[in-house]
């Protein structure tokens with residue numbers, strides 16, 4: 504089966520084999536070595552220095568985002584959260600659940616962020632952090648981290664970034680932008696297996712935070728992991744898979760090579776579908792390299808499209824919320840290639856013309 508949903512992804516044989524690595528106790532030095540290797544490889548993805556810590560968690564991407572949102576704001580924090588899709592809205596829910604003061608910039612799903620509006624809000628100087636989704640997987644919109652980060656820098660507002668579906672494949676300028684933390688997961692652009700997630704955090708930001716959760720407290724994880732330990736039982740098979748996935752990611756040329764490859768596949772699919780009258784929802788300039796949303800063919804329901812493609816060996820992804828009736832999504836992450844995409848386009852063409 505070829506997975507075209509935005510994670511989990513189709514695994515390489517090497518990563519799949521790593522899932523079946525030898526049984527390991529998380530209180531033995533072999534685990535400590537595995538954990539340390541992953542932590543340093545994660546920092547190496549964006550060539551980060553020792554001022555940054557990669558903190559490993561067991562859970563999905565949402566666990567990493569919630570660890571970041573619940574742990575890093577201090578007692579007097581006030582977040583400004585940008586919402587232009589499901590995942591921005593999810594960060595607002597997290598802030599509310601943890602009793603963190605917050606306001607939002609609420610946009611239509613898929614809309615771009617107006618930096619003048621952002622500047623106006625930040626000029627009020629009452630926000631401790633800006634919380635932002637880098638790639639809003641709801642629509643495929645790649646929010647402009649550079650432009651938004653420049654405004655945050657001007658108003659000295661640290662950024663908390665959900666990069667769950669962009670880490671490892673899109674540019675993230677950790678050093679010039681006022682980023683203090685980025686949350687991500689093993690099983691999207693890094694091509695690992697579900698179960699491992701992580702936050703890359705500026706070490707200096709950990710002390711100013713507050714613990715609002717027992718299980719998702721970043722400072723606790725970081726302290727234990729620095730001491731080659733772990734507070735709880737980790738998802739060890741997913742850790743083995745992530746170590747292997749990171750080795751393959753580096754061998755293949757890092758995030759830049761992955762972006763080139765994703766862009767090529769996304770363009771191939773978009774051009775191929777356009778020939779059969781299926782339009783992308785967003786232009787390529789505003790889309791991530793990872794995923795594109797398309798309008799459903801005239802007169803065809805999502806379920807019909809999905810079920811036929813599944814019978815041909817492809818899993819596509821529905822729109823969320825109000826978009827469910829009008830769009831479908833295709834992500835080109837994972838161990839897939841141009842031949843697979845040719846087959847996908849042919850399968851869709853067959854459906855549309857029959």
Ligand SMILES: *Cc1c(COP(=O)(O)O)cnc(C)c1O
Nearest residue numbers: 563564565590638640665667668
């Ligand atoms: C996938 C994703 C998440 C997390 O989803 P999980 O199902 O918890 O892995 C969070 N944010 C974005 C932008 C995502 O694409």
